[in-house]
Amino acid sequence: MSSAATAAPAAARGRLSLRRRRALLTYLLMGPGVAWLVLFFAIPIVNQLWVSLQTGNADTGFQQTYNWSVYPDSISQYTDQLFRSLGYAATATVLCLVISFPLAYFIAFKAGRWKNVMLLLIILPFFTSYIVRTVAWQTILADDGWLVHRLQDVGLVAHDGRLLATRTAVIAGITYNFLPFMALPLYVALEKIDRRLIEAATDLYASRVTAFRRVTLPLAMPGVFAGTLLTFIPALGDFINAQLLGSSQQYMIGNVIQSQYLVVRDYPVAAALSFVLMALILVGIAVYARLLGTQTLRESIA
Amino acid sequence: MRTRADRLRDWAIGIWAALALIYLFIPIFVVALFSFNDNKGRFNFTWEGFTWRHWQHPFSVEGLGPALEKSLIIGLLATLIALVLGTGIALATVRHRFRARGVVEQLIFLPLATPEVVMGAALLGLFLTANFARGFVTILIAHVMFTLGYVVVTIRARLEGMDLHVEEAAMDLGANEWTTLRKVTLPLIAPGIAAAGLLAYAISIDDFVVTNFNAGQTTTFPLFIYGAARQGVPPEVNVLATALLLTVLALMILNVLLQRRLARRDAGARPTSAAPAPVPEVLTPGTAAAH
Numbered sequence: 239m240s241s242a243a244t245a246a247p248a249a250a251r252g253r254l255s256l257r258r259r260r261a262l263l264t265y266l267l268m269g270p271g272v273a274w275l276v277l278f279f280a281i282p283i284v285n286q287l288w289v290s291l292q293t294g295n296a297d298t299g300f301q302q303t304y305n306w307s308v309y310p311d312s313i314s315q316y317t318d319q320l321f322r323s324l325g326y327a328a329t330a331t332v333l334c335l336v337i338s339f340p341l342a343y344f345i346a347f348k349a350g351r352w353k354n355v356m357l358l359l360i361i362l363p364f365f366t367s368y369i370v371r372t373v374a375w376q377t378i379l380a381d382d383g384w385l386v387h388r389l390q391d392v393g394l395v396a397h398d399g400r401l402l403a404t405r406t407a408v409i410a411g412i413t414y415n416f417l418p419f420m421a422l423p424l425y426v427a428l429e430k431i432d433r434r435l436i437e438a439a440t441d442l443y444a445s446r447v448t449a450f451r452r453v454t455l456p457l458a459m460p461g462v463f464a465g466t467l468l469t470f471i472p473a474l475g476d477f478i479n480a481q482l483l484g485s486s487q488q489y490m491i492g493n494v495i496q497s498q499y500l501v502v503r504d505y506p507v508a509a510a511l512s513f514v515l516m517a518l519i520l521v522g523i524a525v526y527a528r529l530l531g532t533q534t535l536r537e538s539i540a
Numbered sequence: 541m542r543t544r545a546d547r548l549r550d551w552a553i554g555i556w557a558a559l560a561l562i563y564l565f566i567p568i569f570v571v572a573l574f575s576f577n578d579n580k581g582r583f584n585f586t587w588e589g590f591t592w593r594h595w596q597h598p599f600s601v602e603g604l605g606p607a608l609e610k611s612l613i614i615g616l617l618a619t620l621i622a623l624v625l626g627t628g629i630a631l632a633t634v635r636h637r638f639r640a641r642g643v644v645e646q647l648i649f650l651p652l653a654t655p656e657v658v659m660g661a662a663l664l665g666l667f668l669t670a671n672f673a674r675g676f677v678t679i680l681i682a683h684v685m686f687t688l689g690y691v692v693v694t695i696r697a698r699l700e701g702m703d704l705h706v707e708e709a710a711m712d713l714g715a716n717e718w719t720t721l722r723k724v725t726l727p728l729i730a731p732g733i734a735a736a737g738l739l740a741y742a743i744s745i746d747d748f749v750v751t752n753f754n755a756g757q758t759t760t761f762p763l764f765i766y767g768a769a770r771q772g773v774p775p776e777v778n779v780l781a782t783a784l785l786l787t788v789l790a791l792m793i794l795n796v797l798l799q800r801r802l803a804r805r806d807a808g809a810r811p812t813s814a815a816p817a818p819v820p821e822v823l824t825p826g827t828a829a830a831h
Contacts, residue, residue, distance in 0.1 A: 260636065263717055268632035268644065271625030271688060275647045278685040282662035283654075289665045337560050344557035348550065358792055359561050363568045365788045367746050369765045370781045373773050374567035377574060380585045417564065446546050467653070475655020478748065482769060492657040499661055499753065505668060512661040516654065523653060 283516060290510035296503035308510045316494050316511060323490040326405075326480075327473035330412040331420070334469050335462065337413070338421035342461075346428035357425070360418055372411055372482045379407050379483065403485035411479035416472060420465035427461025428454070467526060471519055491515055568785065575778035583772035594775040598783070601774045607764035608780065614676070614760065615744040618683035622740050623733060625684070626691030631725070633692075634699045652689045659686060660753030667754065674756030682750045687740035694739060698732025 290308055294300035313320070345356045363371070378385055379401040389395040401407050431454060439449035477492030491511060498508035574584055578591035599605040633644060651659065663682055667674055706728070710720040726733075748762040755763060765777055 259717070261638065264632045264636040264638055267628040269628075271629040271692075272644055272647060274625055274684060275651065275688060278663060278666070278681055279651050279654075279659070280647065282666040283658075285666050285669055286662050289669060337563070340553045340556040341560040344553050348554065354796070356557075356561070360564065362785070362789065362792075363564045365742070365785050366568060366571060366781050367762055367765065369748055369762050369769070370571055370773075370777065371567050373765065373769050374570045374574075376769070377570055377585050378567065382586055414563070414567070417560075446543075446549075471653055472655055475657040477657060478766075492655070495657050495661050496752070499664060505665065508661060509665055512658050516658045516662075519653070519655065519658075 283513075286509045286513045286516070290506050290513055292506050296505070300505060305506070308506050309514070312507045312510045313514060316491065319489055319491045319494050320514075322488070323474050323492070326409050326412060326488075326490060327470050327476075329409050330416065330473050331466055331470045333409070333413040334417050334420035335424075335465065338417055338424055338465070342421050342424035342428055345425055346431075357422075360421055364418055368415065368478065369482075371415065372478055375407075375411050375414065376402065376482055402483060403488070405484075405488055408480050408484040408488045408490075411483045412473050412476055415476075415479065416469045419468040419472070423464040423468060424458065424461040427458045427464070431457045463526065463529075467523070471522075474519065475515060571778050572782045572785075575775055575782050577775055579775060581772070582774075584775050584778070585772070594779045598776050598779045601776045603759065603764060604774070604776060604780075607759045608761045610676075610758065611745045611761035614679055614683060615741045618680055618687060618744045619737050619740040621680075621684045622687045622691045623737055626688050626736060627695055627726075627729075627733060629688075629692045630695040630699055631721075634696055648689050648692050651686055652693070656686070656747075656749035660750035663750065664753040674754050675758050678754040678756065679751055679758060679760065682754045683744045683747065686747070686750055687743050690739050690743060691736040694736035695729060695732045698729045698735075702728055 288302070289300075291302060291304050291306065292300040293303045293305050341360075345353055349356050366374075377383065380386070381400050381402060386395060386399075386401055389401070390397055390399070395401065435453050435457070436449050439453045440446065444452065475492045477490055477496050480488045480490045480493050495508050495512045495515070498504050498511065502508075574587075575594055576590050576592070577584055577587055578589035578593065579586075580588055629644070629648065632638075633641065633648075660682070663678075663685070664674070666672075667678055672678065707720055707724055710724045711717075715723065745760075746762060747760075748766060751760055751763060752766070759767070765773060768774060768777065
C-alpha cells in the first residue's frame with residue numbers, strides 16, 4: 239500500500255527526467271552548430287547595419303554617427319551597378335532555363351540507361367575550380383584568340399571589335415557558371431513526374447504537344463522555381479565574371495562591394511551596399527515564398 | 541501515337557541536349573589543352589606548340605604548392621568541424637520537437653540562399669569590428685559557416701529515410717542515448733555523412749569569394765589563381781586542374797563499377813539495369829532532400 243503510493247510519484251519523476259534529458263540532449267546536439275551560425279552568419283549580417291552607419295576612414299578609425307544618409311547616397315551613386323546586376327542576373331537565369339530545360343527533359347525522359355552518365359557529365363566540369371573555368375573563358379574569348387578571329391572572318395565581330403570586356407562575355411560567363419544550379423533541380427522535378435499522367439493525357443487524345451503543355455510543364459514548375467532562385471541569387475552577387483571577362487563598364491554590385499571593402503576600405507559604403515543586396519534578396523525570397531508557400535520553397539532549395 | 545513531327549522534335553531535343561553538354565565541356569577542353577602549351581612569355585592565351593614540360597614540374601611555380609596545400613588543409617579541417625556540428629543539428633532537428641525550431645530552420649536555410657559576397661563582406665565586417673586579425677583561422681571559421689548548411693541538408697535527407705524503430709529497439713534493450721547514437725544511428729547514416737563530407741570538401745577547396753574577404757595575407761589555391769590571372773595564369777595551374785579532374789573522373793567510374801557489382805551481387809543472377817551512381821546525390825544538395 240505504502241510502496242504503491244511512493245512508486246507513482248517516483249515513476250512520474252522518472253518520466254519527467256527522461257523528457258528533460260531528451261530536451262537537454264537536443265540542445266547539446268545542435269547547440270554548437272547553431273551557435274556557430276548565429277555568431278558567424280546572423281550576427282555579422284546584423285552587424286553590417288551597425289558598420290554602415292559609421293563615419294570616418296580606415297586610417298584614423300570609424301566612429302558610430304548613425305549616418306543614415308549613407309543609404310540614399312550609396313544607392314544613388316551605384317544605381318547603374320545595382321540595375322546592371324539585376325539585368326545580368328535575370329538574363330543569365332533565363333538563358334540557363336532555355337539551355338537546360340531541353341537537356342533536363344532529355345535526361346529525365348529519353349536518356350534511358352545513359353541517364354546517370356549524362357548527370358555525371360553535367361557535374362564533372364564543375365570539379366574544375368570556378369576561377370580556372372572562368373580564366374578558360376578568358377582564353378577562349380581573348381582578343382588574339384581563335385574564336386574572335388573566326389567571328390571577325392564571318393563579320394559577326396567588327397575587325398577592331400572584341401568579345402572580352404563586353405556585356406555578352408559577362409552574361410555568358412554567369413550563364414555558364416550557374417547552369418547546373420538550374421539543370422539539376424529541373425531534372426529532379428521532371429524525373430518525379432508520374433509517367434502515367436502523361437500516358438493518360440495522350441490516351442484521352444491529347445497530342446504530345448498538348449500533353450507536354452498541360453501536364454508535364456505545370457508539374458515541372460517547382461523545378462523551374464527552385465532553379466530560378468538557385469541561379470538568380472548567386473548570379474546577383476557574382477563579381478568574378480565581371481572582373482575576369484568584363485571591364486569597369488560591366489561591373490556589378492558585387493564588384494563595388496568587393497573593392498569598397500578590400501581596396502578603397504570605405505567600410506560603411508560597402509556594408510550599406512551589401513545590406514541593401516541582402517534586403518533585396520530577402521524581399522525576393524519572401525515574394526517567392528508567398529507564391530509557393532514556405533514549405534515548398536525550403537524543400538525545393540534544401 | 542508518334543507522328544513524324546514528334547520524332548523530329550525528339551531529335552531536336554536530343555541534339556540540343558548534346559550541344560548543351562558540349563558547351564559545358566568547352567572550357568574544360570581548353571584548360572586541358574593549354575596545360576600542354578609551350579608558351580613563351582608569362583601569358584598562356586595563344587597556342588604555341590606542344591610540350592610535356594609543365595606536367596613534369598607542376599609545382600615549379602613559386603607559391604602554387606603552398607597555396608594548394610593550404611586549401612587542402614583548410615578543406616579537411618573545415619569539413620571535419622562542419623560534419624561534427626552538422627550531424628548534431630541534423631539529429632536534433634529530425635528527432636526532436638522544440639520551440640525554437642522555426643528559427644533554427646531559417647538559420648540553416650538562409651546561408652544557402654545568401655550570395656557569397658554578402659556572407660564574405662558581413663563576416664569581414666564582424667572581424668573588423670572585433671579587431672580580429674584575418675588569416676588561417678578566419679578562413680576556417682568562414683568555411684565551416686558556409687558548408688554547415690549543405691552538411692545538415694545532406695545528412696537530414698538520409699535521416700528522414702531511416703526507420704525510427706531501430707533506435708527505439710536499441711533503447712528498449714537497455715542502450716542509453718549515447719550508445720544508441722554510436723552503435724545504431726551513426727552507422728546507419730554513415731553514407732549520408734560521407735556524402736556530406738565530400739560535398740563540404742569540394743565547396744571548401746573551391747571557394748574564392750568568402751575566402752577573398754577574410755584571408756588577410758593567407759593565400760589559398762583559388763586566391764593564387766585569381767592573383768595570377770592578372771599577369772597570366774601559369775600552365776602549371778592547368779596541369780593541376782586537369783589532374784584533379786582526372787582523379788575525380790577515375791573515382792566516379794570506380795564508384796559506378798563498384799555499385800554495379802554490389803547491385804549484381806544483391807540481385808543474384810538477375811541482370812541489373814544501370815546502377816545508381818551516388819555522385820549526383822553527393823553533388824546536388826539542393827536536390828538530395830527533394831527525392
